[in-house]
Amino acid sequence: MPSQQSEHPDDRLARLRGPQPPQPYTARKITALTANPACARRAVLDAAGVDKALLAQQVGYEPRFGQSPFALAREQAFHSLVKWGSYAELIRLLREQLSVPVAEAHVTDLNEVGGNTALHLRERETRRLIAHVASGQDIRLILDRPVLTLQVAGRTAYLEPDALTHRIEGKFHVVLIRSFAAIDGQANPTAVAEAAKQAAVYVLALHRAFETASLPTEQISHEFLLVCPKDFSNRPYGRLIDLRQELDALQFQLSRLRRAEDLAAQLPGTATLDTARSAGELSSSIEALDASYTPSCLSFCEMARYCRDEADGCASPARLGSGVRNDLPGIDSTRTALDYLDGVAAPGEAEAEAVDLLRAAARLRRLRRRAA
Numbered sequence: 298m299p300s301q302q303s304e305h306p307d308d309r310l311a312r313l314r315g316p317q318p319p320q321p322y323t324a325r326k327i328t329a330l331t332a333n334p335a336c337a338r339r340a341v342l343d344a345a346g347v348d349k350a351l352l353a354q355q356v357g358y359e360p361r362f363g364q365s366p367f368a369l370a371r372e373q374a375f376h377s378l379v380k381w382g383s384y385a386e387l388i389r390l391l392r393e394q395l396s397v398p399v400a401e402a403h404v405t406d407l408n409e410v411g412g413n414t415a416l417h418l419r420e421r422e423t424r425r426l427i428a429h430v431a432s433g434q435d436i437r438l439i440l441d442r443p444v445l446t447l448q449v450a451g452r453t454a455y456l457e458p459d460a461l462t463h464r465i466e467g468k469f470h471v472v473l474i475r476s477f478a479a480i481d482g483q484a485n486p487t488a489v490a491e492a493a494k495q496a497a498v499y500v501l502a503l504h505r506a507f508e509t510a511s512l513p514t515e516q517i518s519h520e521f522l523l524v525c526p527k528d529f530s531n532r533p534y535g536r537l538i539d540l541r542q543e544l545d546a547l548q549f550q551l552s553r554l555r556r557a558e559d560l561a562a563q564l565p566g567t568a569t570l571d572t573a574r575s576a577g578e579l580s581s582s583i584e585a586l587d588a589s590y591t592p593s594c595l596s597f598c599e600m601a602r603y604c605r606d607e608a609d610g611c612a613s614p615a616r617l618g619s620g621v622r623n624d625l626p627g628i629d630s631t632r633t634a635l636d637y638l639d640g641v642a643a644p645g646e647a648e649a650e651a652v653d654l655l656r657a658a659a660r661l662r663r664l665r666r667r668a669a
């Protein structure tokens with residue numbers, strides 16, 4: 298796999314990862330990162346390109362995560378079908394669903410440039426072709442597997458959307474191909490929402506490409522084209538989905554991420570995230586990175602079971618969800634909260650309000666119990 302990040306010999310993050318090849322940033326990883334922007338641990342692991350599933354395994358936690366081989370094979374087969382015959386199915390969808398006169402559309406394969414698969418070359422060629430189409434020189438060009446970049450926690454992420462369509466009514470559209478079915482035009486809302494978040498990552502990266510080339514960003518559509526199988530057949534179905542909400546949320550969350558290099562600089566010199574090292578060395582390095590566990594981590598992070606046990610161990614209120622954490626400002630342990638309630642310890646001025654709320658909740662609970 299081509300190197301994801303440029304690696305200066307002094308690159309602390311690359312040294313932390315060790316000799317293992319870096320895992321690239323993906324749109325899925327970026328949406329997961331922005332789902333928990335307070336987590337320094339995940340920010341550093343992703344920026345360093347550490348294989349989090351393997352890391353979790355090395356410290357004794359089998360990650361219950363990732364797509365099954367069957368789902369991956371199905372996804373790949375559907376991708377091939379949509380791309381078959383120079384995107385014949387995509388062109389059909391554009392014509393049928395969006396009334397686009399695309400009979401003469403042609404495709405440029407950006408999986409490589411002159412036999413070279415290096416990401417920076419593909420990204421440069423993508424920018425050149427975008428400028429070419431944006432200027433109106435070749436408006437019927439579909440870009441297959443273009444490469445775009447986005448700054449994430451101070452690092453450059455290289456991203457590969459499935460496709461970019463030529464201009465439809467003057468606008469570029471990101472295309473996502475997914476293998477979950479649309480039954481009677483309705484797909485699983487959770488899967489569609491996840492696809493929309495990932496599409497927003499690509500659209501934002503497309504904005505960066507336009508801005509870098511001083512092109513008018515009004516040419517970028519805030520809708521993306523989702524292509525998935527129709528009903529129970531393998532026939533591709535396409536639908537435009539509005540992304541304005543996702544784009545606003547993503548921009549805000551990206552702006553909240555701290556620079557991964559600054560976070561890594563706070564680690565002791567002996568820290569390592571090299572998955573070939575011993576479990577003890579790895580655990581102490583992971584512990585040195587601040588985590589921000591909430592139960593939602595279980596749905597998107599490979600380290601979730603590790604972090605959950607850690608949060609259990611120190612009785613972190615966040616273990617019970619961000620609602621509980623937010624209701625107990627300044628109280629970093631549920632044991633301390635219970636001590637306050639039982640009168641074993643006295644809260645300070647900063648915790649007084651939260652303890653009053655807790656006492657009221659405890660009173661209410663007692664009354665309910667008596668009434669039951």
Ligand code: SF4
Nearest residue numbers: 336589594598601604
């Ligand atoms: S599981 Fe752990 S590393 Fe992953 S986002 Fe949650 S707290 Fe951070």
